[in-house]
Amino acid sequence: MAIITLTTDLGHRDFYQAALKGAILTQLPEARIIDISHQISSYNIPQAAFILKNSYKFFPQNAVHIVGVDTNYEQVPRYLLVANKGHYFIGADNGIFSLLFDEKPEQIIQLNIKPNPEFGHFPLLDVFVKAACHVASGKNIAEIGTLTDEFLHSSLMQPVVDANIIRGGVIYIDSFQNVLTNITRELFEKTAANRPFDIYFRRNESISKISTHYNDVPQGEKLALFSITNYLEIAINKGNAAGLLGLGPGDMVRIEFK
Secondary structure, three states: OOEEEEEEOOOOOOOHHHHHHHHHHHHOOOOEEEEEEOOOOOOOHHHHHHHHHOOHHHOOOOOEEEEEOOOOOOOOOOEEEEEEOOEEEEEEOOOHHHHHOOOOOOEEEEEOOOOOHHHOOOHHHOHHHHHHHHHHOOOOHHHHEEEOOOOOOOOOOOOEEOOOEEEEEEEEEOOOOOEEEEEEHHHHHHHHOOOOEEEEEHHHEEEOOOEOOHHHOOOOOEEEEEOOOOEEEEEEOOOOHHHHHOOOOOOEEEEEEO
16 A cells, blocks of 8 residues: 655645645555645744654554655755655655654655756655655665765754753644643653652743643643653643643743752
């Protein structure tokens, strides 16, 4: 089964998403196209990385993941095919691959597919589709690029840590208005070393315990927990945490250990 997933900022209003799917099916009619999200904020690389990182692992091996966010990031952009843990990722070398993986990926190939001038401003319809269909059809990935060790690194999702403080930030607001930070469970537990703590954020609000479930606190009360993403989440039981607590992407979240 040829599975190709799509993570883009194309939205649902225009024809771009339909054109992308049509281009894939023209080249590979048997492809099974899965939408991960087309609602990424325009050019928002950290948001795209967060959504794809927390979803691709649930797909079967050999799935091909197209990342169509900020693809024209430079006058002469560079496009990569990355293989890691049985999955393939196609996107622009704009920093997203360093945010997708916690370790260096197993294989990185710089694509040498020559773009069609007709689609020069829309590489998704041309370079990305050709590469995805080539991989999904089981062909040798070395035929469409050159092996490399280089890709752009981004530190946008990395918290700052010292002995007694973790300084992180909000990276995503989900559809329930829960607030996801860039602080992982592993980082928290390693730094905490079983010490008491306070989690501080805007409006001088704080939380001093980690919950297991949303209903660990009364309805309408705030809480912190580690969600299925393994990142620290700030929420309100059956409430709008982002709106009521005044939190949005980029806002600081600080944990102080006593």
